[in-house]
Amino acid sequence: MMMRNRIFLVLMTFVLILPSFLVHASANENEKEEDTLKNPGQYRSKDEVVYATLSPTGVQQEIYVVNIFDVIKEGKLVDYGPYESSKNLTSLSDIQLKNNKVEFAAPKGKFYYQGNMKDEALPWDIRISYRLDGKRVPPAELAGKDGHFKVTIQTSANEEVDPIFYENYLLQVTLTLDPDMYRNIKASEEGMVANAGKNKQITYTVMPEKDGELSLEADVTELELPGIEIAAVPSSMSIDVPDIDEMAGEMKSLTDAIAQINNGVGDLKNGVSELNSGVASLRDGSAQFKKGMNDVNQASSQLVEGSSAINNGLATVSSSLKGNFEQINLAELEKLQARLPEIAAGLDEMSKGFAYLRDNYSDAYRQMEEALNNIPEYEITKADLEALYESGADREVVDQLFDTYTAAHQAKDVFASAKEAFDAVDGRLAEVNGAIGEIEKTLGNVQTVISALENVDVVDSITQLQEGMDEFSASYQAFHSGLVGYTKGVGQLSSSYNQLHSGIVDLSGGTNELENGVGQLHNGTGTLYESTNNLPDQMKEEIDSMISEYDKSDFEAVSFVSDKNEKVNSVQFVIKTESILLEEKETTEKPKEEKQGFWARLKELFS
Template sequence: MMMRKRIFLLLMTFVLILPSFLVHASSNENTKEEETVKNPGQYRSKDEVVYATLSPAGVQQEIYVVNIFEVLKEGKLVDYGPYTSLKNLTDLSDIQFKNKKVEFAAPKGKFYYQGNMKDEALPWNIRIAYRLDGKRISPAELAGKEGHFQLDIYTSANEKVDPTFYENYLLQVTLTLDPDIYSNIKASEDGMVANAGKNKQITYTVMPEKDGELSLEADVVNFELQGIEIAAVPSSMSIDAPDIDGMTGDMESLTDAIAQINNGVGDLKNGVSELNNGVASLRDGSAQFKKGMNDVNQASSQLVEGSSAINNGLATVSSSIKGNFEQIDLGELEKLQARLPEIAAGLDEAAEGFAYLRENYSDAYGKIEEAMKNIPEYEITNADIEQLYASGADREVVDQLFATYSAAHQAKDIFDSAKEAFQAVDGRLAEVNGAIVEIEKTLGTVQQVISALENVNVVDSITQLQEGMDEFSASYQAFHSGLVGYTQGVGKLSSSYNKLHSGIVDLSGGTNELEDGVGQLNNGTQTLYDSTNNLPDQMKDEIDRMISEYDKSDFEAVSFVSDKNEKINSVQFVIKTESILLEEQETPEKPEEESKGFWARLKELFS
């Protein structure tokens, strides 16, 4: 009992002495603070962590900033911000605030203070929409519901705030889902699903200078949703350029191959141009040859008729000479003598016609042969055609190219197969022309014989004449038969050559179209080459551009609360929406015990 009284007395003494001690300590602390305020402090850097809460729909509700200083020298520091209230998170010293200017005494080391703000906007507009079974629903109606749930989150730049944060910060949006509530979870392509304990955690990333469109679908029962967390940090990572030497080497090989294709198509264009010019010459020579053949064919009927008249006349003369010489009417010989010069003139004209025909035929044949020789001998294979297809050339132009190439070689093969027949025509023309000349000479001889009858023995002369006319008539009859056969051959040759000439004209049109098509093909390959010539360098430039777009390693942090603040090391944003939870059932509160005074509690302590 005595011991209890002693303890009680000591306790009372402590209680009485404590207030004066506290007052003295407080006085010493205030004195120390006054001395600190007089001395300016120094800090190495400042960090800002911006905390904001949003409604489930994304409406901003509360925002405050925790300012962190790394103090090098104890003393007075100054900061700025549009705060409505301040709170010292380091010690119990006061913080002075006036006209957005903050003053405080900071000890060496880390110093923290919180500044609350009102109506200060975040650098991002955030909008959150909810759907249940495909219909829009407000967050307040969602708690406890079940069905197919869809969540859409939209982020964009807030143009009322310094764009530095939107342009250099990436957003990381995180949702935590209870598997007892959520099943068949499907996140949009930019969402990453991971396990976080028993829960599923879905994380989305929105790159700097990009608007976000994030979505999530799931089947839900007894719906609840923990607050959505959104962190915003500088995208200050450095991006190294990838090793693309192998890729650029492949690109250079591709460029070289395209250059070879372009050069090959250029050579093809020149060859086709030469082919087209040769076929054009062939067409012109063929047209002249065709005209000559038609002229000969049209004159053949007149030639046969004239030769037939000569043949009949010779037969008549030969038969008239036979029989009684005394009955021979020399007057008929005089008529024959008068007709022979006309016949000789006709044969001479025919000989000139055949000579002209042979000359034109030989010239036209030479041009056709030369044009056929100008058709290139190279061979275009299916592999060449497939390579042209693969180069991106117009398939219709390539098909025209191959069709014209085939037609040209077919015409050349036909000409080669008929070459001997064409060469034989020139010999036959020479033979016919020689026969006509011989007949003309024979007629001259006959005329001379008839003229000499006036001074010779008629009977002897008639006998010689009869023999000569018989021989001449027989020879001419054979010649006439050959002439008829020849004219028939000329008719067939003319008809066949008309078809050949039509084919040559079509060939000329085809090579002309081919030249145009190959010209277009060459333009296309040239454009392709020009577009891909610098492809490796273009690819490197594009990669450098993309890297520079996302590489924010040179970003220098700025203060979110005031542009007067200096030595900013980092600024981070921690944003969270309110949770959507079921209301808990109220439980009856226990009646509070009657409050007891200090002396009563002190007495109970020692009782």
């Protein structure tokens, strides 16, 4: 009984003392706050973290700012912002908010307060759309569905907000997927897939001053999608210029190699030009030689006809001399004597034609041999062709170059194999021309003998004449057979040379195309050299330009909520969409009664 009385007295004492203590403590706190508000404080810097929630499609719903002050002297501080309401996150002291002006008493150290905004827009327009099996589906109808799922996120500048954030901030967009629910995950090129615990995390980065078009595809079962997180931070890191000396050296080696190729193609162009000139001269000489061969071939038939007449006449004279000498008709000798000058003149013209033919043949043959010998012996390999292809040269021109190179070497090989036959033609022409001269001389002797018959006794000289005519007729018949064989050879030579001349004409056309093609190739390699001559410097300038485009190291932070705020150190944005989740079934459970202890009951008494 006594113990109970003591406990009761202690409790009553505590009940009587506690309210007065609380009132006194509250009074002391208020007095301290009032004293702090009377003295201005100082802060080193201020940070702003902007939190925003979006609907699953990107429609802005809620936005508030957590302001963080680094206070170096306690006292009254003033901040600005279009807030609807504010909340002290550091202490229980009040914050005064009026006409977008915030006043509060801040102790030394870190001070936090939250400002809630209503319709303030973000610097980015964010649009999110969803497709299931190729059909666009509203987010409200996606939860729990199966199929091929695709989400597309588009970001662009909000034209109604200061562009400084769009121009200097990069966006980091993150989606988190449960691998038990999502399979065959494929992100667009900007996305990076990584493991985050048991989940897959897909992260995208949108650079400053760039619009984003991000997409993600996967096969899904019982679809649920946690909120998409979007962080915006200033791209204020300094980008170091990479060491490109080694790369520049390699580029310089490349330009030097291109210069050597250009010089080599220039030398090739000069050589091909000389080759083309030589082949053109060969073609012209061959045309003259062909004409002479055709003339000789056409004259061969007349030569054979005349020789046949001579042969027949000599045979007739020789046979007639074997009969009765008194019956010899000297009129036939007179006819033969009259024809002999004509035959001799024809042989003289033929001799001159053969001399002309031999001279032209020698010149043409020498030019052809010189031109074909001037064709270079170098070999163009497949590796050389691939190098030309990779140098940027016109592929069609390179193919023409190689085809003409092949044709030129084929013509050279054919000439080498037929050189012995060509060499023999000149000697054969000399022999034929000498034989014609001998025949012409013999005809003169025959004409002299026949003329002498007019002044001598025919009967006395006929025996000698018969013997001479028999011998001459036999010799001429052998000559006539050789002449017929020779004219056939001339005909075959003329026909064969026509084909050779056609090949030389084709070769000339090929070398002409080759010269044009190599000229175009040289122009191409020249242009390539000119465009790559300053490649190392151009590369450095391009890298400097790219780095300067994304180097925001000189960016100075400004307040998102008001341009009146000073000493702003940083502003960050934390944005998140609502999750797409299956609704949980409500379960009604009877709350368990918890046994209350003494202090809980005492607290309940005072509340």
